[in-house]
Amino acid sequence: MDHSARPWLTRLHWYWILQLCGWSGILMFMLAMYRSALQLDGVLLTTVWTAASGLLLSHGWRSLFKRKGWHTPRLRWQMWTVPALVLPPLQCASVVLGLVVLQDARFDSFGFLPMALIFWTLVFASWTGFYLMVKAIGRAARFEAEALRLEISAKDAELRALQAQVNPHFFFNSLNSVRGLMYEDRDAAAQMIDQLASLMRYALQSGQSSTVPLAEELEAVQAYLAIEQIRFEERLRASLHIEAGTETVQVPPMALQTLVENAVKYGVENSITGSDITISARRDASGVRIEIANTGALRQFSNSTRVGLNNARKRLKLAVGPEAGLELAESGGWVRATLTLPEAA
């Protein structure tokens, strides 16, 4: 609710600034017209009266606009007939009233009326045109903002769905391996099924909370690595170094798991000799740093990698805070993904 109240306030603000500027301008114009008569009694006052009356009429006109809900982009006949046929006579009547009250005027003829009507018609028509234009611009900006917001939320939902997904390639390969293992080592096969089940359960539940403690995420990562160990055997050489006290830091669910999966994909699955994979978590001045490293070379960043990395970074900042970061770099034959997380609250 509070984000819709703010634009309304700012719009109101702008409305009054423009209103006052506009009518001051008309006041100045009239004062310039009557400058030779200003020393006469009541003329200055009548001019101010006229401007104020115009301001009030236009504000009333706007209230009518709002009450009727004419803020749709459609043009209506009332939008032009009111400022042309209703407002100018009212204004002229108010001016005559002002002249009578303030200058004690007596009218012999009303020859000035046609010119006055034309003048006020022009003024109110311009006012209406300007008002509609400002409204249209505001509407376009709001529309754009809304479209952007929807797009972002759709993207986010998509990302969550993607992240929560268990990679089907991994899933079916694991099923294949476990079936093979059944004929070699029944106990190991049973254990592998347990690990697959706990990883699946974790992945399916990951959409429910925006962060989990590192310890919980690491459990899933270890289940995952145990499964991949059976698939890739000596090609996968994984090791974990988790500094005591870092287990409580909050991470978005599947954030670490996705990075480990990537390391396995590029380090192990695409390599004949396989790869060492090291996962380490340690505390430093800025918080907790988690590093996932695999041997190999970082390929030239493809567009999808860059987009994927950017999205992961955005999600991370959204879930954990703006200080959180994610970097991918290659040095000395290792590819390292580094998660920087602010200290747990």
Place this chain on the structure above:
Amino acid sequence: MRVLLVDDERLARAELRRLLAAHPEMEIVGEAASAADALTQIAALRPDLLLLDVQMPGGSGFDLLASLDDVPDVIFTTAFDRYALQAFEVNALDYLQKPIQPARMAAALARAAQRRQAAAALAASAQQAAIPVAGAARAADKGLPRPAPQKLFIKDGERCWFVGLHDIRLFESEGNYTRVYFGSQQPLMLRTLKELEEKLDPQRFFRASRRHIVNLDLVRSVAPNDAGGLDLALQDGPPVEVSRRRAAQFKILANL
């Protein structure tokens, strides 16, 4: 049939072995754990059939096939690879999804056996139709005991074709590449025309000019041209000119 198993995961290969045990007519001649390994084993063992994993370290199953001159029959195995399998334009592909169900394995093997029989019949009829000519005699002189390949695997960008040679009308040279005409397709393959010529059966595939090799079985009409050579019309595709120098040889081969 002699089968080579290609998969980078030991347990996956063990599964293939276990499933094939129910098919005594299948002889497992070897196992390969990578594309490079497979390449040497194919050359050494000359298997009739590959059970080939799509995703492997150091090159996909598709890359492996594209690098082969003579492609054995193939059944792909894959865990989940919708997109790679969509790359195929021609249905001469069989694939099994891991974990492989025994009934599907049996059906795929039966289809492979069928393809093998059909290919053998085709080769036999071609053998009968063939007339001993100079080209074949020369090949025999050089002592090349080469059974001509029956199929080509073509990978052009993301798309793949597995095409029988009897369906190919024309090979057209494009520098280091060759454009292959069959059906309504004309993909490029990374081979020079010369490399292809060395592998193809000269009885059937005739080097008409510097730019073209034409399938004699699929020539529709022949007409002499002004240059003293011949113009060949194929079922579809560009007309092929036979140079004067090669026209005489063409007439012998085509039995004109």
